[in-house]
Amino acid sequence: MITLAGSKRLVLILEDEALIALDLQDELQDAGHEVAGPFTACSAALDWLQTATPDTAILDATLNDGSCHSVAVELSRRGVPFLIYSGHQEDKQLLADFHHITWIEKPIPPAVLVQECQQLLVACG
Amino acid sequence: MLNNNLPPVWKESDRLAALHSYRVLDTPPEPAFDNLVQLAARTCQTPIALISLIDEHRQWFKAETGLGLRETSLDRSICLGAMLLPGLTIVPDLQEDPRFACNPLVGGEPHLRFYAGAVLRTPDGVPLGALCVLDYVPRDLTDEQASTLTMLSRQAMSVFELRRALAERDERLEAARQIERRQTLLVRELHHRVKNTLATVQALVGATGRSSGSFDEFYRSFSDRISSLAKTHNLLTEDYWQTAPLRQIALNELKPFAESRQPRFMLIGPSVELSADLAVPVGMALHELTTNAIRYGALSTPAGYVRLQWHLGETDDGRQLRLEWREFGGPPVGQPQHRGFGSTLLQRVLPMQCNAKVEVEYHAEGLRFRMQVPLVKQRLVPAY
CATH class of the missing domain: 3.30.450.40 (GAF domain)
Structure with missing residues (x-):
């Protein structure tokens, strides 16, 4: 398991819109965090998760290879807090079995997204 | 009887x-x-x-x-x-x-x-x-x-x-139901695209901001990128937001050079329709290449010209588009001093977004950009 000293945390990004993913990555790095990914498909994120665990994650609800459900399940199993960043209200149905999900509607300023991420980390210690 | x-x-x-x-x-x-x-x-x-x-x-x-x-x-x-x-x-x-x-x-x-x-x-x-x-x-x-x-x-x-x-x-009812289903698909697709476009524009603000030295530079680059994006969307809208012809996408960027006495660009390739997922990033890539050529490359001098050539090929992974942007007759080209948004787009966004293999070569005689990208055939809303 990778843990980082101080407030520098490892954030996994799962997002298939490259521009959005890269912008988010820059914003997180500017805020002093490390980024795992960005991954554009669940399969790539799950591969990475075989050998590492992030401190938190930002997941787009629907990826090229389907819903982010499988990744959300794996993160929950490990107790990793994550948030869903999606443009679709209807995606909520895909993740109906997660009760305490942080759901953020696209688009919002990346800085706000980074703040939300940090709040998740604080809340979970 | x-x-x-x-x-x-x-x-x-x-x-x-x-x-x-x-x-x-x-x-x-x-x-x-x-x-x-x-x-x-x-x-x-x-x-x-x-x-x-x-x-x-x-x-x-x-x-x-x-x-x-x-x-x-x-x-x-x-x-x-x-x-x-x-x-x-x-x-x-x-x-x-x-x-x-x-x-x-x-x-x-x-x-x-x-x-x-x-x-x-x-x-x-x-x-x-x-x-x-x-x-x-x-x-x-x-x-x-x-x-x-x-x-x-x-x-x-x-x-x-x-x-x-x-x-x-019954046939009329079935036809009406089909129109209704199509309508629902269109509205959902429209909603999806609008949200995605807004999120993309927002990402463009961030990326342009990070690579601009002044507000004027930011404003100019950002406005140009938005209008390029809008032109690609115009082409997509003509086909219910599904596909856009590659030649037309390229012409959108290079049109200002079409009127000059000397030919400033060549578009060589078969007719090919790009799905929305490909048309938008390819349009943005061609915009960055054109902008770069106008500022530093072949389109910055009267004698320079650009050759955009593409081929379609079949591989084991399906249909592939191979595209080459090559500049001739411009000022000598060197490695860029810093990586701007253009190179981020070409070298990171295209591979990530479209599974493209890209090569950017700064030859002394002119920039050469090559891309090989799988053509995915997918329509979310059926054609009429």
Whole structure:
């Protein structure tokens, strides 16, 4: 398991819109965090998760290879807090079995997204 | 009663079209028609009654009693002859009538002798077949039996009319449902694209901001990128937001150079439609390449020009697009001092977004950009 000293945390990004993913990555790095990914498909994120665990994650609800459900399940199993960043209200149905999900509607300023991420980390210690 | 000299007022192709419009051929038996033939047989006291429809190469029975067949070839059809005559056709003895004596069902088994058929006629007067009764012995019908048979044939026709109206209504309902489904898909797709476009624009703000030295530079670059994006969306909108032609995307960027006396660019490649997922990033890439060429490359000097060439190829992974942007005649090119948004887009966004393999080479004689990208064939909303 990778843990980082101080407030520098490892954030996994799962997002298939490259521009959005890269912008988010820059914003997180500017805020002093490390980024795992960005991954554009669940399969790539799950591969990475075989050998590492992030401190938190930002997941787009629907990826090229389907819903982010499988990744959300794996993160929950490990107790990793994550948030869903999606443009679709209807995606909520895909993740109906997660009760305490942080759901953020696209688009919002990346800085706000980074703040939300940090709040998740604080809340979970 | 037979009159062979009456010319038909319809064409056989129109008659067949009318018959098929009732959508009745090869449908299963239905009580409404079964009851009519039973009534006809009972009234006329014959062992056989049929509702016979004359198709192109056969006569088909919507209902029958006593014959045990659903269809026969036309050379066995007595109704074919009766259908061409107005009203009711009665043949007291088929063996004695030269037109029917050689009919296999008359000369051989089951040795039919008597025929009476009332023509089934559409409201436009086009005959479709007949409601007929048959017997194994020569005989005749009483006036009452004859008029009842005629009434029953009109009754059969009104059931045909009714079922055609129902079938047409069902088809209209189905068409309306299809339009509704398409509409729902379009609205959902529109919503998706708008949200995505807004998120993309937001990412563009961030990326342009990070690579701009001044507000003026930011404003100019950002506005240019937005209008390039808008032009690609225009092309997509022409096809319900599905695909855009590559040549047109390139022309959107290079059009300002189309009017010059010396050719400033060449577009060489087959016609290819890019799906929205590919058209947007490729459009942005061509925008960055053009902007770069205008500022530092071949389009910054009057003698320079750009050659954009593409090919389609098949590989094990499906259809691939290979595209090359090459600049000639510009000022000498060196490695760029810093990585701007343009190079991020070419070298990171394209591979991530489109699974593209890209190569950017800063040759002294001009920039060369090459890209190989899989063409995914996917329409979210079906084409008309």
